[in-house]
Amino acid sequence: MAELRTPRSLIVTLYGAYGRPSDDAPFAVAELIRLLHAVGVDAPSVRSCVSRLKRRGLLVAARAADGSAGYALSPDARQLLDDGDRRIYRRPAPRLADGWVLAVFSVPEAERSKRHVLRSRLARLGFGTAAPGVWIAPAGLYEETRHTLERLELAPYVDLFRGHHLGFTPTRESVARWWDLDAVARLHHDFLELHEPVLRDWESTAPPDTAPRPQAAYRDYILALDSWRQLPYADPGLPPELLPDHWPGARSAEVFGRLHDRLRDAGEHFVRG
Structure with a gap:
């Protein structure tokens, strides 16, 4: 399931x-409060969430350009976000011929928390x-999976395999067992219900060559990105021929892409202003 919109989620999205x-300049605390206020988060919630993110090692204290107290991303957090970019912005079109990656794991009872x-x-x-202890994903997720398991020190418990589904049930029927595609489709429909009207409003009220209003562009972009960035993880990115008819994933990806192209850079004027 996608993460509900929370102050913590919005800070990570920001x-x-x-x-x-490029210069790794941190956000001053006052700037974080200003920027999160624009998307409905109050100052106490910002301070509380920043403290929790610092304790988790995702943010590190640093001085902003004006010398005031601020926070920058830790190296681990930057790596996580860089990994996420490949899914959120640059996910390649899946092909059935690419096959699958399987993760087969066994964890001793003494380490059941792992x-x-x-x-x-x-x-x-x-x-x-x-199957129990056997997990499957499109082969394109192999590198990210390997990197993630190594970073979390879980690799000793897992064997990874590449392969193809050879039967006996047709693959299109099998994927409906392996994933809850109805739940994934609902997430796409929820995204479209929230953000497709926003895109229509922008496209109907401002010509493409007109610069959007920075604060409004920032608000609508952050809210759309906060909703969208969950979806490429909930949706495994199956080849089209394995998906149910009228699958909403392509439409939600198009809506986010058009919002990104129209609003992201305009929103940065509000952030840097």
Whole structure:
């Protein structure tokens, strides 16, 4: 399921969208409060969430350009966001011929807590369950899966395989067992219900060559990105021929892409202003 919109989620989205300049300049605390206020988060919630993100090692204290207290991304957090970019902005079109990656794991009973972490992490990467202890995903997720398991020190419990589905049930029927495609489709429909009207409003009220209003562009972009960035993890990115008819994923990706192209850079004027 997609993460509900929360102050923590919006802070992570803000850093993902605008918090990785080439000079690694941190956001001042006052700037974080201003920017989150624009999307409906109050100052106490900002301070509380920033403190929690610092304790988790995702943010580090640093001085802003004006010398005031601020926070920058930790190296681990930057790596996580860089990994996420490949899914959120540059996901390649899946091909059935690419096959699958399988994760087969066994965790000793004495370390059962790692079993839960492993299952939840594979699910968040987009894996479906083919059988107990056997998880499956499109082959294009191999590199990210390997990198993630190594970073979390879970690799010793997992074997990864590449392969093709050879039967006996048709693959299109099998993927409907491995993933809850109805639930994934609902997430796409929820995204479209929230953000397709926003896109229509922008496209009907401002010609493409007209610069959007910076604060409004920032608000609508951050809210759309916060909703969208969950979807490429919930949706494994199956080849089109394996999906149900009238699958909404392509439409939601198009809507986000058009919002990104129209609003992202205009929103940065509000961030840097």
